[in-house]
Amino acid sequence: SQQGEEDPQALSIQEGENATMNCSYKTSINNLQWYRQNSGRGLVHLILIRSNEREKHSGRLRVTLDTSKKSSSLLITASRAADTASYFCATDAGGAQKLVFGQGTRLTINP
């Protein structure tokens, strides 16, 4: 079964708007990662946040982590058409090296 569940499953916004995606997980983690996947292609690592961190930034990306609620959010500011992709959160499932992925959020940026 999936460790992470993203919400919403699909999101469609206008270019320039901010996009927020949420991820919830079930077990304790050491870190949580966000990946982007363009249609049918490989995954691209976006950001890793450790369990002792609450917020992390990378360019237009902002990730928060709330371990008490077992949830994370990914904010993409000033969205661009090139941000259209599926976004996945992945956890390390409590210490194992394997990544456990959620079902993903499909983000569409309309010009």
Next chain:
Amino acid sequence: DSGVTQTPKHLITATGQRVTLRCSPRSGDLSVYWYQQSLDQGLQFLIQYYNGEERAKGNILERFSAQQFPDLHSELNLSSLELGDSALYFCASSPRVGQHYEQYFGPGTRLTVT
């Protein structure tokens, strides 16, 4: 470009057949992971190798096997293929084994079983 290469890009084969998928990790990465992505199951971890040895196993079927060679490239062998094995198979690599290493994914091999 992540630096991880996978061959072939596409593979079409018939039920009951056997195929081999190949992965070359990023230069210097010792750890290789295999994942399967299908519409119904999503992205599932299959197996991990570190410096030639198996380190972690996921929901990998007994019909599937993998290995990592001394030059660190890895192969995933899928046998007695069924229609349900049709999926994207990804390889990923990371520098070492540890809690806080991101994984770099290859472009994937799309397997179609007919």
